[in-house]
Amino acid sequence: xxxxxxxRRLFHLINGIILVILALLCLFPIINILAxxxxxxxxxxxxxxxxxxxxxxxxxxxxxxxxxxxxQALLKAFERVTLGLPLNMLLTIxxxxxxxxxxxxxxxxxxxxxxxxxxxxxxxxxIPGYLLIQNLGLMDSIWALVLPIxxxxxxxILMLNFFRGIPHELExxxxxDGANQWQTCFRIYVPCAKPSIATLSLFxxxxxxxxxxxxxxxxxxxxxxxxASYLQTVVVQRDMxxxxxxxxxSLSMISDRTVRCAQIFVGIIPIIIIYPFAQKxxxxxxTLGSVKG
Amino acid sequence: MAKFKKELPFHLMVLxxxxxxxxxxxxxxxxxxxxxxxxxxxxxxxxxxxxxxxDNFRYVFSLPGFSRAMVNxxxxxxxKIVLGLLIPIVFALLLNEVRNAHFKKTVQxxxxxxxxxSWVILGGIFMDMLSPSGxxxxxxxxxxxxxxVFFLGNNQYFPATLIATDIWKNxxxxxxxxxxxxxxxxxxxxxAAQIDGANRLQQTWHITLPGMRMIIVLxxxxxxxxxxxxxxxQVFNMYSTAVYESGDIIDTFVYRLGLIDAQxxxxxxxxxxxxxxxxxxxxxxxxxxxxxxxxxxx
Numbered sequence: 001x002x003x004x005x006x007x008r009r010l011f012h013l014i015n016g017i018i019l020v021i022l023a024l025l026c027l028f029p030i031i032n033i034l035a036x037x038x039x040x041x042x043x044x045x046x047x048x049x050x051x052x053x054x055x056x057x058x059x060x061x062x063x064x065x066x067x068x069x070x071x072q073a074l075l076k077a078f079e080r081v082t083l084g085l086p087l088n089m090l091l092t093i094x095x096x097x098x099x100x101x102x103x104x105x106x107x108x109x110x111x112x113x114x115x116x117x118x119x120x121x122x123x124x125x126x127i128p129g130y131l132l133i134q135n136l137g138l139m140d141s142i143w144a145l146v147l148p149i150x151x152x153x154x155x156x157i158l159m160l161n162f163f164r165g166i167p168h169e170l171e172x173x174x175x176x177d178g179a180n181q182w183q184t185c186f187r188i189y190v191p192c193a194k195p196s197i198a199t200l201s202l203f204x205x206x207x208x209x210x211x212x213x214x215x216x217x218x219x220x221x222x223x224x225x226x227x228a229s230y231l232q233t234v235v236v237q238r239d240m241x242x243x244x245x246x247x248x249x250s251l252s253m254i255s256d257r258t259v260r261c262a263q264i265f266v267g268i269i270p271i272i273i274i275y276p277f278a279q280k281x282x283x284x285x286x287t288l289g290s291v292k293g
Numbered sequence: 294m295a296k297f298k299k300e301l302p303f304h305l306m307v308l309x310x311x312x313x314x315x316x317x318x319x320x321x322x323x324x325x326x327x328x329x330x331x332x333x334x335x336x337x338x339x340x341x342x343x344x345x346x347x348d349n350f351r352y353v354f355s356l357p358g359f360s361r362a363m364v365n366x367x368x369x370x371x372x373k374i375v376l377g378l379l380i381p382i383v384f385a386l387l388l389n390e391v392r393n394a395h396f397k398k399t400v401q402x403x404x405x406x407x408x409x410x411s412w413v414i415l416g417g418i419f420m421d422m423l424s425p426s427g428x429x430x431x432x433x434x435x436x437x438x439x440x441x442v443f444f445l446g447n448n449q450y451f452p453a454t455l456i457a458t459d460i461w462k463n464x465x466x467x468x469x470x471x472x473x474x475x476x477x478x479x480x481x482x483x484x485a486a487q488i489d490g491a492n493r494l495q496q497t498w499h500i501t502l503p504g505m506r507m508i509i510v511l512x513x514x515x516x517x518x519x520x521x522x523x524x525x526x527q528v529f530n531m532y533s534t535a536v537y538e539s540g541d542i543i544d545t546f547v548y549r550l551g552l553i554d555a556q557x558x559x560x561x562x563x564x565x566x567x568x569x570x571x572x573x574x575x576x577x578x579x580x581x582x583x584x585x586x587x588x589x590x591x
Contacts, residue, residue, distance in 0.1 A: 091313070119314060127547070128327060132321050181306075260417060
């Protein structure tokens with residue numbers, strides 16, 4: 001290794017500092033919220049909480065967890081994910097497999113692909129979508145949150161391109177051995193596509209967990225809100241109607257600000273938990289989507 | 294007929310998705326007809342409504358809020374597109390210079406994280422951090438001798454705040470494609486350049502950037518489709534009546550007109566207008582990407 005010039009070393013130092021600052025800028029807001037959620041309200045109001053809790057306590061979390069609405073919303077969020085994620089994946093596989101065939105094998109392929117692709121170009125928008133759910137009588141139903149996004153067309157296209165990369169010989173061998181198309185799809189292609197399925201499942205999970213607007217507009221009653229929509233009303237709209245004065249057990253320890261910090265943090269716990277394990281998959285998902293021939 | 298029988302499993306596999314997309318994507322497209330009706334909800338979505346021609350369009354285009362939302366949308370979207378292209382490229386180049394693999398990995402892990410958080414969460418975080426009374430950013434400003442700035446309540450600062458926080462959320466994740474492109478550059482090119490006496494800056498300019506050219510062009514072209522997307526999720530969770538002047542965008546305008554004021558006809562008219570313009574831009578962008586970057590989505 002050649003000895004580096006002075007200017008080169010200086011560049012590396014400055015570059016390193018810039019990147020550390022950028023990383024801190026991304027991390028600080030999240031750590032700050034977490035620290036404030038465990039701090040006393042007086043310390044938070046005094047602005048003395050940065051990276052570490054001051055007067056550590058769990059009152060804000062106790063307060064959040066004492067809410068019936070919180071548990072209802074959490075349950076809805078789980079319900080939504082357990083219905084929505086498998087449905088997303090099943091439909092993605094069922095569409096990607098036949099649409100990955102050549103035009104000789106499946107003559108209607110192009111027509112079908114354009115039928116699905118067109119929805120990526122054009123949409124009815126907010127009002128007709130809302131009126132449809134209302135007219136179908138799906139208001140306040142979990143299906144209103146699951147069915148409209150049950151077919152993730154972009155994911156279907158990613159999966160389809162992945163299936164195309166699987167050698168034809170595998171399929172031919174399976175068909176010669178007497179397998180039908182369903183068996184070929186689920187016994188040959190799906191096991192080959194495990195990394196892609198993991199990636200797309202991750203995106204599907206995050207979409208369902210984070211979606212808040214549909215829960216908000218497709219619900220007549222706050223009892224139907226999934227967690228993300230509930231958080232939107234308490235953290236962003238700051239709807240205080242749910243609070244009554246005798247709720248406040250210990251005014252010196254919690255404030256609406258520490259409670260909001262706790263609510264925000266609870267909302268990102270699942271993402272923070274899966275994030276370290278999932279990182280290699282979503283990098284793959286991103287490059288899968290944009291860098292290809 | 295034998296051929297059809299052979300293809301039957303394929304049709305059956307497509308069928309469930311086909312039905313769902315028809316109901317939840319194509320029926321709402323048909324519902325755009327509401328834009329031309331004096332829509333009365335109790336008669337039902339495809340009920341016997343009165344047609345009023347282009348009245349809804351004339352009405353909304355004359356509203357002062359519409360042109361304001363239109364201008365705000367294009368301005369905010371423009372800056373998000375330009376900076377959203379530039380900053381990830383610069384970040385990828387800087388990250389590429391890092392030799393310590395462990396440090397590189399750690400930085401990457403941290404900067405991707407905000408991308409996965411929803412604007413409900415981030416809206417809550419920024420409302421707290423940017424608050425003029427006790428927010429950490431304004432604490433810093435006052436400590437440095439400045440006056441507190443009401444970032445989310447002042448029309449002078451609100452659009453810049455939207456753009457900056459959007460870049461903050463997405464720049465790390467956006468750099469992934471560029472980092473992948475840099476990894477794909479043939480290392481021999483750098484060796485040859487070193488033998489020719491090129492320094493690192495010259496190598497970046499003459500090898501790294503040209504190596505990224507295709508992906509940069511592709512990302513530029515594809516971002517064209519976002520000219521009318523100023524980011525509903527973000528604006529909805531960060532704006533307030535005080536900043537409608539500078540921060541109300543088409544999507545939030547449609548939301549209030551349609552779902553709050555229940556003016557379904559006019560709101561659908563604005564939605565149709567946006568859909569048509571967006572579709573034109575997206576189609577052109579895909580066409581250009583196909584033509585110049587040989588990009589095929591399927």
